[in-house]
Amino acid sequence: MKEQNSEERIRGYCSQCTCYCPTVAYVKNGTFTEAKPDEEHPNACELCPRGLAGPELVYNRQRLRYPMRRTSPKGDPNPGWERISWDEALATITKRLNEIKAQFGSEAVAFARCGPGGSPMSETFHWIKRLAYAFGTPNIVETTHICNWHKDQCSRYTFGMEYLPQQTLPDFEHAGCILIWGNNPHATRYAQLRDIKRGLEQGAKLVVIDPRKIPIAGMANLWLPVQPGTDGLLALSMIHVIIEEDLYDYEFVRDWTTAPFLVRGDTGNFLKGSDLKDEGAPLNYVMVNSSSKKPEQYIPGSTPFVEPALDIELTLKLVTGEKVKCKTVSRLLRELVSEYPPHRTETSTWIPADKVKDAVRMFATAKPACWYSYNGLEQSTNASQTNRAISIFYALTGNYDTHGGNLLFPAPSVNRIDGLEFLNPKIARRRLGFQERPLGPVGTVGAVQAYEVYKSILTGKPYPVKALIGFGGNVITSSAPSMVAKDAISKLDFHVQCELFLTPTAELADIVLPAASFWESLSVRANFRSPGATTHVQLREPVIPPQHDSWPDMKVIFEMAKRLGLGDKFWDGNIESAFNYMIAPSNITVEQLRRNPGGISLNLPLEYKKYEKKDRSGKFLGFDTPSKRVELYSQIFKEHGYDPLPAWKEPPTFRFAQTNLGEKYPLILINTKLLHYSHGQHRAIPSLRKAVPYPFVEINHTKASELGIEAGEWVILESPYGSVTLQAKPTDTVPYGVVSTQHGWWQECQDPSAAHCR
Numbered sequence: 221m222k223e224q225n226s227e228e229r230i231r232g233y234c235s236q237c238t239c240y241c242p243t244v245a246y247v248k249n250g251t252f253t254e255a256k257p258d259e260e261h262p263n264a265c266e267l268c269p270r271g272l273a274g275p276e277l278v279y280n281r282q283r284l285r286y287p288m289r290r291t292s293p294k295g296d297p298n299p300g301w302e303r304i305s306w307d308e309a310l311a312t313i314t315k316r317l318n319e320i321k322a323q324f325g326s327e328a329v330a331f332a333r334c335g336p337g338g339s340p341m342s343e344t345f346h347w348i349k350r351l352a353y354a355f356g357t358p359n360i361v362e363t364t365h366i367c368n369w370h371k372d373q374c375s376r377y378t379f380g381m382e383y384l385p386q387q388t389l390p391d392f393e394h395a396g397c398i399l400i401w402g403n404n405p406h407a408t409r410y411a412q413l414r415d416i417k418r419g420l421e422q423g424a425k426l427v428v429i430d431p432r433k434i435p436i437a438g439m440a441n442l443w444l445p446v447q448p449g450t451d452g453l454l455a456l457s458m459i460h461v462i463i464e465e466d467l468y469d470y471e472f473v474r475d476w477t478t479a480p481f482l483v484r485g486d487t488g489n490f491l492k493g494s495d496l497k498d499e500g501a502p503l504n505y506v507m508v509n510s511s512s513k514k515p516e517q518y519i520p521g522s523t524p525f526v527e528p529a530l531d532i533e534l535t536l537k538l539v540t541g542e543k544v545k546c547k548t549v550s551r552l553l554r555e556l557v558s559e560y561p562p563h564r565t566e567t568s569t570w571i572p573a574d575k576v577k578d579a580v581r582m583f584a585t586a587k588p589a590c591w592y593s594y595n596g597l598e599q600s601t602n603a604s605q606t607n608r609a610i611s612i613f614y615a616l617t618g619n620y621d622t623h624g625g626n627l628l629f630p631a632p633s634v635n636r637i638d639g640l641e642f643l644n645p646k647i648a649r650r651r652l653g654f655q656e657r658p659l660g661p662v663g664t665v666g667a668v669q670a671y672e673v674y675k676s677i678l679t680g681k682p683y684p685v686k687a688l689i690g691f692g693g694n695v696i697t698s699s700a701p702s703m704v705a706k707d708a709i710s711k712l713d714f715h716v717q718c719e720l721f722l723t724p725t726a727e728l729a730d731i732v733l734p735a736a737s738f739w740e741s742l743s744v745r746a747n748f749r750s751p752g753a754t755t756h757v758q759l760r761e762p763v764i765p766p767q768h769d770s771w772p773d774m775k776v777i778f779e780m781a782k783r784l785g786l787g788d789k790f791w792d793g794n795i796e797s798a799f800n801y802m803i804a805p806s807n808i809t810v811e812q813l814r815r816n817p818g819g820i821s822l823n824l825p826l827e828y829k830k831y832e833k834k835d836r837s838g839k840f841l842g843f844d845t846p847s848k849r850v851e852l853y854s855q856i857f858k859e860h861g862y863d864p865l866p867a868w869k870e871p872p873t874f875r876f877a878q879t880n881l882g883e884k885y886p887l888i889l890i891n892t893k894l895l896h897y898s899h900g901q902h903r904a905i906p907s908l909r910k911a912v913p914y915p916f917v918e919i920n921h922t923k924a925s926e927l928g929i930e931a932g933e934w935v936i937l938e939s940p941y942g943s944v945t946l947q948a949k950p951t952d953t954v955p956y957g958v959v960s961t962q963h964g965w966w967q968e969c970q971d972p973s974a975a976h977c978r
């Protein structure tokens with residue numbers, strides 16, 4: 221028993237987004253009363269309203285309290301929820317999963333989780349993967365394809381897959397120029413905003429590319445209010461300017477990118493040493509000697525014997541006797557972007573040519589420079605090639621892995637815990653969507669898109685998914701199309717949802733499990749994903765015990781594993797042993813962390829330009845790509861039927877304008893995140909709901925008055941795909957012709973103090 225009038229200060233961190241803001245939780249007489257920032261932590265940061273609302277989340281009256289099972293058939297307006305014990309819930313789950321596995325195969329069971337960028341799932345999802353893989357299914361429903369995949373993976377297809385565990389982050393604090401593209405840090409990334417402000421205080425210039433005049437646009441030297449969906453085109457114009465005005469980093473481009481490599485005109489593949497000579501090596505690329513204009517083989521990772529020509533084309537006789545016209549990557553890139561000078565793209569991008577030039581000059585000349593992009597570039601049809609184009613633009617500036625650039629920060633070594641080794645590689649290749657898109661989100665990380673699962677449930681093709689085990693994640697509101705999602709999820713043979721609230725997705729489950737919030741759960745974090753805190757390791761103890769009959773996700777996962785006979789892969793349910801295994805390569809133990817409540821920062825050196833380092837054989841480490849260079853031209857994309865250079869394709873919705881749909885739907889719709897909510901969460905938290913009581917649509921003042929729409933009026937927003945009713949918010953922060961809203965409004969707030977918000 222705690223003493224009367226006891227007050228504890230418990231150090232930890234908020235994990236509701238990837239800022240991981242350090243916290244001090246105040247617990248008075250056993251009650252969690254307040255969350256404040258932990259000023260002594262290397263990642264010290266102001267807490268956003270969602271972090272400050274910790275106690276309101278923990279003690280929320282709408283939380284799920286105990287495991288329940290449905291007693292009425294799905295579709296019945298009254299599900300007939302009946303309280304059951306954890307024991308009964310786990311026994312039923314084990315029985316049903318084993319039956320489905322025996323009848324349809326293990327891949328007929330899919331797991332799901334919430335988006336780790338906007339929930340505490342980043343500390344659990346590797347363990348969920350471990351459970352899924354140990355069970356034998358490759359199907360884990362993730363949200364990466366509408367969240368972060370293109371920025372993370374398409375830059376990796378360009379710069380390499382990184383020497384893990386290092387992590388690329390923009391070194392804002394030391395930058396000469398910062399580019400923020402499709403990201404609103406005032407709402408979504410407090411820790412990053414702190415670092416951007418530090419950079420600006422030290423004189424960094426700032427370029428912001430966002431259709432809306434977000435707060436950071438007001439702080440920028442240049443704000444480019446781009447037409448939504450045309451960023452790929454804008455990036456090509458920017459590449460055009462950097463090449464035409466000779467603003468690129470010549471040495472870096474020559475020595476560390478594929479710019480001087482020859483590409484065959486007949487096949488579009490790289491010309492290889494073996495194409496030229498019998499004794500030539502199939503892995504060698506070919507450059508052209510700039511003085512003799514003769515081809516020379518180049519071994520990846522070596523120092524070229526000659527000064528290569530960058531921008532050249534020539535016809536070469538191959539070993540087969542045929543003559544083939546070849547061009548360097550540099551030439552191909554220049555030819556591509558010559559189609560898109562800024563004066564030709566300005567009507568589409570809405571950015572005047574001079575402004576594009578100013579932005580490029582500012583970014584390319586103010587060395588060092590770094591960039592960050594996010595959701596504004598992820599949720600459009602061109603997301604992959606747009607992010608490729610931006611990566612290429614950035615590569616041309618030569619700033620990668622430099623002080624003040626996008627830098628690979630050191631991070632603690634950890635053991636891989638996702639258990640991929642348990643999954644039979646043949647089954648891994650059966651994950652839904654893999655055959656169609658082996659390069660995409662489904663190819664690299666094992667993530668499956670919800671729409672593939674909906675298709676499988678509804679059509680049984682390519683094979684049926686019969687069961688879903690969801691750890692958070694609310695696919696019905698987050699993975700469109702919602703009505704298809706609802707239909708599919710309600711047709712599952714067996715569905716379990718581990719949740720804090722009874723979401724529209726959880727409402728359709730056969731069994732609902734009450735999850736404890738992260739405040740009530742133990743976790744270990746290695747790497748706080750902020751410059752200066754990437755080497756930090758910390759144990760987060762629960763602030764108070766799990767409320768009601770809830771369990772932390774980790775306990776649910778580990779107990780489920782034990783029941784399924786997988787205890788040997790889960791340290792027989794001992795979560796601390798599992799974390800000890802995770803951090804073992806850094807020579808730290810959970811016990812040591814317990815003695816250091818604020819965590820331990822490892823002394824790992826910060827090094828720059830690691831690509832210049834050599835391996836034991838004397839070859840450059842280079843980049844972690846097949847060519848060991850930055851891949852301006854992507855052979856992998858080519859092999860899979862995609863453009864090897866980021867060709868521009870107009871989004872299909874642009875064609876509306878040429879049809880009668882253009883008249884019916886004259887506005888462009890975008891959606892954005894709100895500071896007070898993560899996706900579909902937090903609406904039940906009184907202080908947050910009071911701040912933003914209703915879903916709203918921002919519309920330009922002029923447009924609103926043309927349409928006779930007043931502030932606060934309820935309006936219907938309609939697209940060819942559906943409609944919603946929203947409160948109108950006329951504003952000057954969105955361009956004429958653009959409207960902006962939010963997703964995820966499903967929940968009421970039952971707290972009497974917020975009654976007016978319902």
Ligand SMILES: Nc1nc2c(c(=O)[nH]1)N[C@H]1C(S)=C(S)[C@@H](COP(=O)(O)OP(=O)(O)OC[C@H]3O[C@@H](n4cnc5c(=O)[nH]c(N)nc54)[C@H](O)[C@@H]3O)O[C@H]1N2
Pocket residue numbers: 333334335336337338339340341363366367368595691692693694695697698699700718719720721723735736737738773891892898899900901963964
């Ligand atoms: N239309 C539209 N759709 C979008 C987006 C958009 O901008 N527009 N954004 C996309 C993006 S970027 C993302 S990341 C996804 C997010 O997709 P989701 O993660 O599916 O969305 P959320 O509404 O955040 O749902 C998370 C759920 O997890 C629960 N939860 C929170 N913490 C925990 C926990 O610790 N344990 C458990 N078991 N459950 C927990 C919450 O109560 C909540 O119901 O949505 C995507 N979908």
Ligand SMILES: Nc1nc2c(c(=O)[nH]1)N[C@H]1C(S)=C(S)[C@@H](COP(=O)(O)OP(=O)(O)OC[C@H]3O[C@@H](n4cnc5c(=O)[nH]c(N)nc54)[C@H](O)[C@@H]3O)O[C@H]1N2
Pocket residue numbers: 237335336337338339367368401402403404405407408409429430431432434446447448449450451593594595596597600890891892893894895896897898899
């Ligand atoms: N408060 C809060 N924080 C969050 C989350 C949350 O839900 N709430 N979610 C977390 C998650 S999972 C994610 S993925 C991140 C997302 O973080 P952000 O990327 O900041 O999210 P958004 O607000 O969706 O989009 C950012 C900006 O993109 C702009 N934009 C829209 N369309 C376009 C376009 O076509 N081009 C360009 N250039 N810009 C465009 C919008 O105007 C918006 O300002 O936030 C994380 N943090």
Ligand code: SF4
Pocket residue numbers: 234235236237238239240241266267268269270271272408409410411
């Ligand atoms: S920004 Fe807010 S939600 Fe994200 S970690 Fe910090 S306090 Fe938590």
Ligand SMILES: [Mo]
Pocket residue numbers: 335337338366367368
């Ligand atoms: Mo996300």
